[in-house]
Amino acid sequence: MQEWANYLHLQELGGLELLKARYHQKQFSKxxxxxxxxxxxxxxxxxxxxxxxxxTAPKGDIILVNADEIHTGSSAVESGWGYRAIYPTPEMLLEISQDFFTIKNSVPWFTNAVIHDIGLAQQLSLLFDLLEQKENTLLKESMYLSTLARLIGKYGRAKVTPLNLPEACKKIELVKELLVSxxxxxxxxxxxxxxxxxxxWHFLREFKKCTGLPPHSWLVQIRLHKARQLLKYGHSIAMTAQNCGFSDQSHLTRHFKKAMGVTPSQYIIHLK
Incomplete structure (x- = not known):
């Protein structure tokens, strides 16, 4: 069975990404x-x-993964799976969240990975249909905000950052900041x-304990994040690979497809 994936970049919604994909044997790495x-x-x-x-999420169910949360993806049945999804950043949800959470500057945290909610799933599908259409910016914004508000209000919890992190995790946060920079x-x-x-050895053990990934895998994710940003700003794939620490264009492409399900060329094809 043929596998395919399309990314749309919705500039009218701050660059919100919409993925429409059909996979059969695809397995996303962590x-x-x-x-x-x-x-x-x-x-x-x-x-x-x-x-x-x-x-496991069957047809009709909603899947939720929080920002910066480690996850994978594969088919649960022989026939594969098809889905549509949006990827709002925490900054995009911050303003909406203020109407639901009393904790200042908190963003939502979804405790459930899979939700069976027929009405909300239908509303999300209608939103995705609308987002694929041209123009209708006012209607898109209204539907987008009302749908996310319904989702956050019903299933979101305020994400609270612990003030007293273990000393080792505080050190790991410093390393993460260094890698991001x-x-x-x-x-x-x-x-x-x-x-x-x-x-x-202690660092290696604590890094994986605090983040869920070894340092080299985490660095790849940070590089991919930077690569997506550069590609959106019009940088060539070859230059992006060089500026993000990948050995060459094929090295970037291999990691990009494992994590995103598409190649860099496919990712930017619908950029406006």
Whole structure:
């Protein structure tokens, strides 16, 4: 069965991404998105890892992955799965969230990975239909906001950042900030460990414990994040690969497709 995926970049909604895809044998490796994944399964069933366990979403169910949350994706049935999803960033949801949460500057956290809510799934599908159409900006914005407000109001919880993180996790946060600032650099494990005063083995163990991924895998995700931004700003794929620390264009393409389900060329084809 043929596999395909299309990304739309909706500039009228701040660059919101809409994915429409059909997969059969595709298996997404562990990865993260800077935005939330809010989708509806339209064919078959999907299986994915999130919140430390495996979930299954059949046709008609809503899938939810929080921003920066490690997850995977594969088919739960022989026929594969088809779905549509949007990827709003935390910044996009911040203003909406203020009407639901008393905690200042909090963004939503969805505890459920799969939701069976026929009415909301139908509303999301109508939103996706509308987003695929041209023009109708006012109607798109209104439908987008009302749908997300319904989702957040019913299933969202305020995400609270613990003030008293364990000392090791505080150190890991410093390393993550370093990697975000210089994703193109080829750091060594020893260099990162010494940066926060840990032995390489202790650092490696604590990094995976705090983030769910080893340092090299986390760095790849940060590089992919930067690559998506550069591609949106019109940089060539070859230049993007060079500026993000990938050895060459094919290296970027291989990691990009494993995490995004499309190649960089397919990702930017509908950029306006």
């Amino acid at each position: 990865h993260v998105h800077e935005g939330y994944c809010i989708g509806v399964i339209e064919e078959g069933a999907q299986s994915f890892f999130r919140t430390g366990q495996l979930h 210089f994703p193109e650099r080829n750091f060594s494990l020893t260099e990162l460990a010494h940066y926060v005063g840990l032995s390489p």
